[in-house]
Amino acid sequence: MITFENYKTLTDCLGSIYVYGSDCLAEITATNNLIDNLQEDNSRTYDYADLQSAINRTDQIIQNKHVMPSKSLLTVVRKLQINILNSYASIDVFLSTGSIKVSINFASLSEYAGFSISSGNIDLG
């Protein structure tokens, strides 16, 4: 049986892996916004079409591969939760017993994987 401490560490890491895809996408979006500003600057004569096309394609790649939880990420979450359910009636009972609160990012990921967690066991702070 996994320890409460290791479970907490794993869920924090998995939640961060999930959310860093969105953080990555935010940086790509910021790049796109900078191009928009440059295009409004009439003193510049560059054609930004190819760059914007590259940004949009990269945006899609990041969206598909990193913002949406990958199959391998969901597999880890499912196996982790099933591991808990072998010994506890529910994930919430396990969390309450260990006085653990999972991060909001992991709670969202777990929901994606089919295991919802009650709000009392989520660190909303």
Next chain:
Amino acid sequence: MAEHVGRAIGYLYAKQLLAYSISNLVVNSDDVNTIQTLGLATSGLYNGLTNNWRNDLTILIPELFTLLNPKPTVIKQSTTSEFVNSVLSTNGFTVSYLLSQAMAQSGLVIDPTYISDEGSWRQDFTIQIFDEENKKYFHFEMDIAADPSFDMILISKDSSSDQFGWLYQKDMNQFESIPSGGVASNYAGRLIRYRSNDSESLTRGSVYYVRLRQKDDLEIHGYVTSSMVVHT
């Protein structure tokens, strides 16, 4: 733009590092059941994320550096390592290590001279206006922490006591050191920047939490918080 792309890669690299630590934690667990249940899945996650940061931006990077070409032509010139290195040299720019690695994937080899020092970082904030009636002079306090609740503050800076590393955006592409008397409120909307020194290096691929607040002679304003990934 290179800074944003560098940070984008930084987050992908951070995912790889986290997957590595997850895999290690499981493999080194005392519990055989945990290893059997999660071992294969966590190593699969790590393998899937390894080197993603090198590959996922290879469409964007050559286009980004083509933009630097001062003579855009109808027939587009391909971006070369020589060209990029010369632009970096002329402008005194450096790029992050992670960006340079992703560039290498696109065939662009950056001279190590133009790669930022490992662990260096910078943080930008927009200067806020609080009182449009009266001109004020602002100083800035910034904390860098390892956790979002700022219980583990690693670095604290105050521009009123030491201006070293603090810059403000005087013109669109020009940053200057903050005067000892502070930054005038008519610069509101422009950027304030802190650039780390050698003793303030942070771990590459780690995410840190940043909060900054403005202050003037009369009051200290509320914190603006953000996070950053070290990508140098």
